Amino acid sequence: MRSILCFGEALIDFHAEGTDGHGYPRAFVPFAGGAPANVAVAVARLGGQARFAGMLGSDLFGDLLLDSLHRAGVGVDDVVRTDEANTALAFVALDARGERSFSFYRPPSADLLFRPRHFRAEAFADTAIFHVCSNSMTDPALAEATREGMRRARAAGALVSFDLNLRPALWPAGADAHPTLWDALTLADLVKLSAEEFAYLATDGEAAVLERLWQGHTRLLVVTDGDASLRWFAPDADGELPAYRVPAVDTTAAGDAFVGSLLYRLAVQAISPNELPALVAELPRLHSTLRFAAAAGALTVTRQGSFTAMPDDAEVQAFMETHS
Numbered sequence: 001m002r003s004i005l006c007f008g009e010a011l012i013d014f015h016a017e018g019t020d021g022h023g024y025p026r027a028f029v030p031f032a033g034g035a036p037a038n039v040a041v042a043v044a045r046l047g048g049q050a051r052f053a054g055m056l057g058s059d060l061f062g063d064l065l066l067d068s069l070h071r072a073g074v075g076v077d078d079v080v081r082t083d084e085a086n087t088a089l090a091f092v093a094l095d096a097r098g099e100r101s102f103s104f105y106r107p108p109s110a111d112l113l114f115r116p117r118h119f120r121a122e123a124f125a126d127t128a129i130f131h132v133c134s135n136s137m138t139d140p141a142l143a144e145a146t147r148e149g150m151r152r153a154r155a156a157g158a159l160v161s162f163d164l165n166l167r168p169a170l171w172p173a174g175a176d177a178h179p180t181l182w183d184a185l186t187l188a189d190l191v192k193l194s195a196e197e198f199a200y201l202a203t204d205g206e207a208a209v210l211e212r213l214w215q216g217h218t219r220l221l222v223v224t225d226g227d228a229s230l231r232w233f234a235p236d237a238d239g240e241l242p243a244y245r246v247p248a249v250d251t252t253a254a255g256d257a258f259v260g261s262l263l264y265r266l267a268v269q270a271i272s273p274n275e276l277p278a279l280v281a282e283l284p285r286l287h288s289t290l291r292f293a294a295a296a297g298a299l300t301v302t303r304q305g306s307f308t309a310m311p312d313d314a315e316v317q318a319f320m321e322t323h324s
Helices: 035-046 060-071 138-156 179-187 195-201 206-215 252-270 273-282 283-299 314-324
Strands: 003-007 011-019 024-031 050-057 078-080 089-094 098-103 127-133 159-163 190-194 220-224 230-234 238-242
Touching: 003 035, 003 060, 003 138, 003 252, 011 060, 024 035, 024 060, 024 089, 035 050, 035 060, 035 252, 050 060, 060 078, 127 138, 127 252, 138 159, 138 179, 159 252, 159 273, 179 195, 179 206, 190 195, 190 252, 195 206, 195 220, 220 252, 220 273, 220 283, 230 273, 230 283, 238 283, 252 283, 273 283, 283 314
Parallel strands: 003 050, 003 127, 011 089, 050 078, 127 159, 159 190, 190 220
Antiparallel strands: 011 024, 089 098, 220 230, 230 238
16 A cells, blocks of 8 residues: 655644633643644554654654654654744643543644655655645645645645645644645545535635635545534535434544545545545445544544544444444
8 A cells, every 4th residue: 555645744743631610721731633634643653654744843743743653653754843933832621521631732833844845755655645635735835835735635646635634723823724735625535524615615605615626635524522413525426324323532633534544445445536426326325434534533532532533443443333
């Protein structure tokens, strides 16, 4: 199986533990995380060939992330280090239902300094899928590096994947993210949105979003909604699948587990951009692929952390056998 290259930010998620008499966290425990890094770990945990490209600070947290990626089985040849900024941090608080809220310490951070010249010349040579999310589009220069990566991947024949993964707190105050997001959306073969993100884009209705996507390269859109039904759309078809319902402990990396598992299954089936329509046309195979991803996402919310929460293939298969 050829590799899945995930580009963007890797950061330290500090998860709150315990509360004092006033309801504030007593401590924050560090976990390796960052959406595209989580996706890479999800792929590697399942047995796929995963690589991560991005920039880390030459600091303790950068060391921790690099080591965590390596120990998870993710290739790190495309990671760049810098002394010009520190590694990004995020503080995560969970409510009683396991839903998370973030406080980001970014910018400035090392991941924002990645430029097109930092991609290795051979980075896309053996890449089956190139994956990004919008967290690497909040800065104009980094957004161009992201788009350049998507263009280079497409030129090399890779399937391009985009998870909106919108974090409004990372965008400049008062900025309209829509134009920048659409620049990336139209470059992607596969797009994943949450229901809230679909609504965010659908200022003129869902049909307008779909029409604009089909005018670009997109041939499959997947919309998740927690434990509510999953929806999928293609230019000539659409459908809905029930989601798995499980008690949530920590939802931090559930979407990343879903995406990583989906990309893993596409890579196993050697799905190229030209073969996405054939996958959609074969509904049992498409539904099986999406159910696998949904099961991985559901399993992840039952565990704390990001890298540490990702299931392996045997765990996902066992979960699917015991949960309808």
